Amino acid sequence: MLARLYRSLYRIRRVEEEVARAYPTDKIKSPVHLSIGQEAVSVGVCAALRPTDVVFGTYRGHALYLAKGGDLNAMVAELYGKATGCARGKGGSMHLVDTAAGVMGTSAVVGTTIANAAGYAYALKTRRSDAVVVSFFGDGASEEGVFAETLNFASLKSLPVLFVCENNGYAIHTSQAKRQGRPDIAARAEAYGIPAERLDGNDVVGLLERTRTVLSGMRALGGPHFFEVKTYRLREHVGPGRDFALGYRAEAEAEPWVTNDPVQKLAARLPAGERVAIEQEVEAEVAAAFAFAEASPFPAAGELMTDIYQEAGDALACR
Amino acid sequence: MLARLYRSLYRIRRVEEEVARAYPTDKIKSPVHLSIGQEAVSVGVCAALRPTDVVFGTYRGHALYLAKGGDLNAMVAELYGKATGCARGKGGSMHLVDTAAGVMGTSAVVGTTIANAAGYAYALKTRRSDAVVVSFFGDGASEEGVFAETLNFASLKSLPVLFVCENNGYAIHTSQAKRQGRPDIAARAEAYGIPAERLDGNDVVGLLERTRTVLSGMRALGGPHFFEVKTYRLREHVGPGRDFALGYRAEAEAEPWVTNDPVQKLAARLPAGERVAIEQEVEAEVAAAFAFAEASPFPAAGELMTDIYQEAGDALACR
Amino acid sequence: MPSPAVKPPRPAPKTDRTLSFVDAVREAAELEMARDPNVIVFGLDVDDPKAIQGTTRGLPERFGPERCFGTPLSEDAMTGAAIGMALAGLRPVHVHIRMDFLLLAMNQLLNVAAKSRYMYGGRVNVPLVVRAMIGKSWGQGAQHSQGLHGMFMHVPGIKVVAPATPYDAKGCLAAAVRDDNPVLYVEHRLLHFTKGPVPEAAYTVEPGKARVTRRGADVTLVGISSMQVECLRAAAYLADVGIEAEVIDPIWLSPLDMDTICESVERTGRLIVVDTAWTNCGAAAEITAQVAERLQGIRDLRLKRMGFAPTTCPTAPNLEDLFYPNARTVAAAARDLVEDVKTGWLPAERADLKSIEFKGPF
């Protein structure tokens, strides 16, 4: 299990580091919101999921997409705007999707997928499925009205949704305290009748175990659950770099998160040989994905007018 | 004080009974949402307000408008669609307004005025005014996203708003339990850091006293407060009649509310002479208001194209 | 310009069975729910005693509360949830008693539903139907009277349909439910009271074709939603003075059958588009602009748009009357267009052509 978690964590970290490295070449003409520092939340929770479970996320979606099993080549190609991308080059970094892996969507408008997740869960419930939906979103998203409306609906209909608030303490450059009268997001879930708890976003094993326990309850009895997971973003809000120079947060604030970086921590717990083998495999896979993206063609011009509507030839879209 | 409260309660009750009586003549071509049964909430709270305090309400706004001191003639004329109406015949029953009395607006879209009230309170705060804003809305409105968003903002900015949720147990024909996963509206206010309490909507004196206490705290220290007031609507959601025949609620449910009808209860506490004098004055006033409305002219045709924009002659509106 | 391969416009329905618009909507929903277990109907108050004017009557009883249910007052999240259901393979019909409330759901409708298929590169569909009603009269006023279909026509990725007859109400709802894309289904509350021929079996009225509802050579009247009824009445007033109007019901507004409209205007040389909405940047602007573009250099035209007065809807009954076009004002405008002069004519009201009356509270 540790090896599996490490592989996932290391792989996500390395993919995003490669994105950051490639970014100045201007080949990735897509706004990237890196998860570096936050990977353990997606990895820990998704490690407890089945392939038939479904996740919804945000524009900061690389980690979630990969942790849930989204195709790596298709993701990198999507960032490059290539026809082989997971959204065929039409969505970019903010709209990753892999329906086969259960990554149902990631939106650039904050909060939107929270409601989509609840609706998906409603459908699962009508089908007597024991699959669950996990909705990932940020602390900022919890301020949008759709968040509260959705909590009420999920509670009312006892929907199989696990809400995972990745609380990194900031919305862009504004701290939670500057935005929330009572900065306690879990308390709001409780106010709507949803059991809620606070978890440590660096404790990947703890997250996995807690998710497993919660999900087995949800699969048996239904009903939503809420995790507020404390985590930290190490890079800038959007783009490849660091941003402590902007002055909105002190570098010292990041220190404990760096010290407890789950990628390093887990690495230290693995036998060296196993760790190196994983890392080598991942490096090869990542290099291949970037090579695949670079070599792939851009979409044909005609693609501009396809996929607008689902129908033969999308003829209706073209006037 | 009792006499003042009784006058206000009795007056509102009688105005709405007259609306119901006149309705079948089709002279009031306006959808009326009567407050009969709920008057004590508006009366109790507004009795604690100063003229410079401001209220925002809903389409069910007759009681609030009158309790806050809105002009009676202008209200009835507005229902009749007359030029002498408080909105010059352009707004109808759902859009009562009397800025001189501090009735700042009543909207037909559920939830909207909650945010408007908070904004108004922000303005008061920037002016170091000790006036307060009271936002009246229903239990249904608490399910709209704008409710949660506004609570957070009011809490964050410590705004002088008293939120008054008139919980009559229904949104149109649907009970609160069918709409809310955890039917505890005050708990949500608390989750956003706003002190909240539950009050009895038939206890007009209790409401007045509690409001007074709370407001003196708010005027001195700022910050929002929340009342969830349990009350009951005796007439149909919209229109003049009773609706127990529809079957969505049992007539028995209304019994305790009828038994504890604050209009009757308060009447019984007043000396007969004083009570009769009040009633006679009110009857005369109400009759005069309906006569005024009947006698008033409809707006001139040109009024269609005025008041769209605030400027000389509203010329821009006419193409 | 109209291509030679244009499909003929839709024929009028033939059946002896008469149904109200309300019952036609209800029947379509019931047939589709029976046909496909993925179809569900929900929205505020769909399961209450009034059953959305009767359009959802009996559905909860027949299909159970999981497939037909009322919701909290949460337009934004309920729209988002509908999208999630659609992504999971359900075919939700989300009902709004007033189109005005869609303004709370624009983000999910236009940023998510309309864009999902494209922005996910065709990997997903959103087979969602949104039923929304336009209110009118009895002082419904500023916030309960808007026809906002133009805003949805503006954005690619969502279809828009506005049936004007019970026949089309049934067929278009079935087509919308079976469509794999989001569809805004616009109902006018005054049309709910109208009756017309409706076959018993299920059928669809697919996107892509308008219906010529009356033939005439002098002027083309395009009437949208309830204004279709007013246009047909206007044609009767015009016939009284010897003017033969051709009347077209576009039915589907997006995609829009401009071929049928342009073919007609090319013959008549005159067009009035009458909408139950503001004309500015609305459906009437679009149709007028397309006709002007497509027939430029082909023939000289006379054009006019009619719709809501460019103001907020007032509640005083006399002002409310002035806010809307009606059969007589349409007829008057058409005659002026045909005779190319301000005649000042306004037909005296014919009892048999009175506009629908409606008594409140709503």
Add this chain to the structure above:
Amino acid sequence: MPSPAVKPPRPAPKTDRTLSFVDAVREAAELEMARDPNVIVFGLDVDDPKAIQGTTRGLPERFGPERCFGTPLSEDAMTGAAIGMALAGLRPVHVHIRMDFLLLAMNQLLNVAAKSRYMYGGRVNVPLVVRAMIGKSWGQGAQHSQGLHGMFMHVPGIKVVAPATPYDAKGCLAAAVRDDNPVLYVEHRLLHFTKGPVPEAAYTVEPGKARVTRRGADVTLVGISSMQVECLRAAAYLADVGIEAEVIDPIWLSPLDMDTICESVERTGRLIVVDTAWTNCGAAAEITAQVAERLQGIRDLRLKRMGFAPTTCPTAPNLEDLFYPNARTVAAAARDLVEDVKTGWLPAERADLKSIEFKGPF
């Protein structure tokens, strides 16, 4: 048709002082805040280190956190709050880094702000300014690229302005702030980088008049927002082949100065409206329809609309290029219109007329 008493279109500004669009917006805000203590500026991230591309830089420091503040992520309630502030006599400027997010605020903007004055019979005003930015390029994609001004032009009660130069950016923001009505102030993020003459003192560019930005007799190009820049470049390409384009910047979209546009088209006989938005039911539809209506019977016309391709905005750079009109495609279309034949001409790119380049992340 243009009345004889038409006011002349606006003259071009004269000053030696050069400012960027960003600084012009910032300066207008600062001058208005200094002039009137009721003016406040707020919105998500207005007080953060990036200061909305610099447009709010320094305002919190100079005027304090009560008059310039960031908000929670709550577009709906923050818009409602802005209306409440305006009802109380403040003059709020509510800032949105992307126009797409306005879809969360449509209910407050259109059901409340636009209607309050009318539905309360003129008893209240809502002096609110909403600044909203249109994004473009670098893969911003489906949800970060929309120009939605057409939706606001559809509804009476709210004004719409879309300045294209630093001069108008400053003057229109001042006019919007001083206006007693809600105003949507549209900024295009690529225009933010442009520079131009801006006088130091405060001034207003009031609603009601367009500006003729280039004189020409062969074709009228109406360019909205960033498309004004492309139209001026297109005119240069056209001049290379002997075609003289007249270019008009409407500046204010609601109310719209159709007199200036119609006067021009009456002379040139040819019109292309270029918008940074979809054309369907958009500003381009409205302008085209009005020209067709007003010049019918006066002169034969050639008309064309250009705007976003009728699809969702893609992120692949090659598709994104095809999604937008640009100087060369506008020039090509104009030449075809003037010569009334498909010439197939597309001018070779001139280095001095390149479109603005932009490097991400955003």
